[in-house]
Amino acid sequence: MKILVIEDDASTGAYIAEGLREEGHSVDLIANGADGLVQATIGTYDVMVVDRMLPGLDGMSLVKTLRATKNATPVLFLTSLGGVDDRIEGLQAGGDDYLVKPFVFGELSARIAAIGRRPRTQGDPTSLKAADLEMDLLHRKVTRAGQVIDLLPREFALLEHLMRRKGRVQTRTMLMEAVWDIHYDPLTNVVDTHISRLRGKVDKPFATELIETVRGSGYRIREG
Structure with a gap:
């Protein structure tokens, strides 16, 4: 969270x-x-x-x-x-x-x-969706094509941040500050490492890749 x-x-x-x-x-x-x-x-x-x-x-x-x-x-x-x-x-x-x-x-x-x-008031989403990827924010559950995906807390936070901004590029600096709460250090590859692990769970077992690299900018979740 x-x-x-x-x-x-x-x-x-x-x-x-x-x-x-x-x-x-x-x-x-x-x-x-x-x-x-x-x-x-x-x-x-x-x-x-x-x-x-x-x-x-x-x-x-x-x-x-x-x-x-x-x-x-x-x-x-x-x-x-x-x-x-x-x-x-x-x-x-x-x-x-x-x-x-x-x-x-x-x-x-x-x-x-x-x-x-607790359930949120109307207008505050309790779930996020991109194509066949779904996040249940109340129960902290992720599924794709009906298949449950087990994520570590940091992986969940990273995916949630991207899903909330579906279709919008998120730079490494943005991700470091939002998910790790630290300013971006150009010498660390923590974002790339976690994106790679996330792709291994969210994308690789499926036909379509949803986590997209935008060369020279960062990452985004496809609109689907």
Whole structure:
């Protein structure tokens, strides 16, 4: 999944981001509410983790603003405000779940997975399709011509990014930043290596290749 973490405590934010990345997720980490709101608006995320007490714009106001603009991305409030009234306020503001600090990472991960699996509102796709290739985003399942394809988390994230932008060229820099959350290093071949592995599962067993190399530019999924 692609996850936005808005947390002003540097050590907590780094701990969450590192743990989620180790699980194969793509993570953007923002340290204040105002920048977090901008990032949530311009980006496409599966889940957001939001602290309530943020500089610039508090977490409650941030989520209320997003909901007012019809942004339905699931939100997990992660905060030290653990009273019953605090939790009620967070959920009424548009939060989907509420976890109180201090927390156990395993529980945080499980809660993120749970709200990420919930059905989305109308207009937010739960599946992606290109020709006979289909991705079920709710159940994290990929099939082609009815045949199940087993993908590792990073392979799934890479394919999802390409499928969401079907027919549009994605450069190596774009893929590195979106899937690995790091700036492109021209000396690494991590993108090419993962594309090759993905092709081995998605394309090679089938008659038609869907993952296309655009020479000198990058990669794209054919429209089908």
